[in-house]
Amino acid sequence: MANTEFIWHNGKLKPWNEATVHVTAHALHYGSSVFEGQRVYSTPQGPQHFRLADHTRRLFESAKIYEIDVPYTFEQIVAANSEVVAANKMKSAYLRPLVFRGAGPLGVMPKEGSSVDVCIIAMEWGAYLGDAIEKGADVCVSSWHRAAPNTFPSWAKAGGNYLSSQLIGFEAKRHGYHEGIALGYNGLLSEGAGENLFIIRNGKITTPTTSASILAGITRDTVITLAGKLGYEVVERDLPREALYTADEVFMVGTAAEITPVRSVDRKPVGEGKPGPITKSLQKAFFGLFNGETRDEWGWLTPVSADQKKAAA
Numbered sequence: 001m002a003n004t005e006f007i008w009h010n011g012k013l014k015p016w017n018e019a020t021v022h023v024t025a026h027a028l029h030y031g032s033s034v035f036e037g038q039r040v041y042s043t044p045q046g047p048q049h050f051r052l053a054d055h056t057r058r059l060f061e062s063a064k065i066y067e068i069d070v071p072y073t074f075e076q077i078v079a080a081n082s083e084v085v086a087a088n089k090m091k092s093a094y095l096r097p098l099v100f101r102g103a104g105p106l107g108v109m110p111k112e113g114s115s116v117d118v119c120i121i122a123m124e125w126g127a128y129l130g131d132a133i134e135k136g137a138d139v140c141v142s143s144w145h146r147a148a149p150n151t152f153p154s155w156a157k158a159g160g161n162y163l164s165s166q167l168i169g170f171e172a173k174r175h176g177y178h179e180g181i182a183l184g185y186n187g188l189l190s191e192g193a194g195e196n197l198f199i200i201r202n203g204k205i206t207t208p209t210t211s212a213s214i215l216a217g218i219t220r221d222t223v224i225t226l227a228g229k230l231g232y233e234v235v236e237r238d239l240p241r242e243a244l245y246t247a248d249e250v251f252m253v254g255t256a257a258e259i260t261p262v263r264s265v266d267r268k269p270v271g272e273g274k275p276g277p278i279t280k281s282l283q284k285a286f287f288g289l290f291n292g293e294t295r296d297e298w299g300w301l302t303p304v305s306a307d308q309k310k311a312a313a
Helices: 025-030 052-065 074-089 159-174 218-229 279-289 306-311
Strands: 006-009 012-015 034-036 039-045 046-050 091-100 114-125 137-145 177-184 189-192 198-199 204-207 234-236 248-252 259-265 300-305
Touching: 006 074, 006 248, 012 074, 025 091, 034 052, 034 159, 039 279, 046 074, 052 091, 052 218, 074 091, 074 137, 091 198, 114 189, 137 159, 159 177, 189 198, 204 218, 218 234, 218 248, 218 259, 234 306, 248 279, 259 279
Parallel strands: 137 177, 137 259, 204 234
Antiparallel strands: 006 012, 006 114, 034 091, 039 046, 039 091, 046 300, 091 114, 177 189, 198 204, 198 248, 248 259
């Protein structure tokens, strides 16, 4: 991950090192932040956002859940995402919009009139789990569980939710794995530290339900749609841990991870211990959206520049 020249911060483009936050920021003390992770891909038509409107919608929904009033409109945030990519002259990017309670008096409950800051960071970011996207990841089932639905709302993409992910990830790395998978409050499968989970057995694709303390991922939704286009039905259901050990294929998905195959779970090989054919076909369809091999019939791609938008029109 490399620094870029500009960050969009509270309505202005600022040099990277000048986009700073005061140490009294409420979010630093109490975790009151919501964010998105989204990508711009280099395509034959130029750089294009992937599902920009959906990500922006979820950002506002997350803020609503935590009663954070975003001081910009939906349209302003959408435009700012393109502005920061264009200002940094990027052909592809990982974008991190972040909304957080800013500087002010300390106290768990934010004081009336406390500031809400917004920034959008654009950066270069390659494969999240390295060459696992091609060779497959080695993962473990973590001893850390996801929180119950009546504790932290998992549908909100909030900064505090990722403390759990850090514990899952630390444990996995400590034992030599690429990533960890969490069980839910009921002992059934939930998700990875930063990815949703899919399991394939006998040609059928299953995934934990959105009530399994998971983030209802946008890449997850993309995969379900693409699988249907390829003739595969995806069933959302409760799944026990042993479903991982008896699977023919397992893969994880997310904006950062994209579609990453799993080759082993707890040192047990998945299928033949390498990416399987259905996973590969879904990868091909997904990345085909950006090289032109898969037609974007869902309107998921949005050009970054005004000139691109005019040409597309």
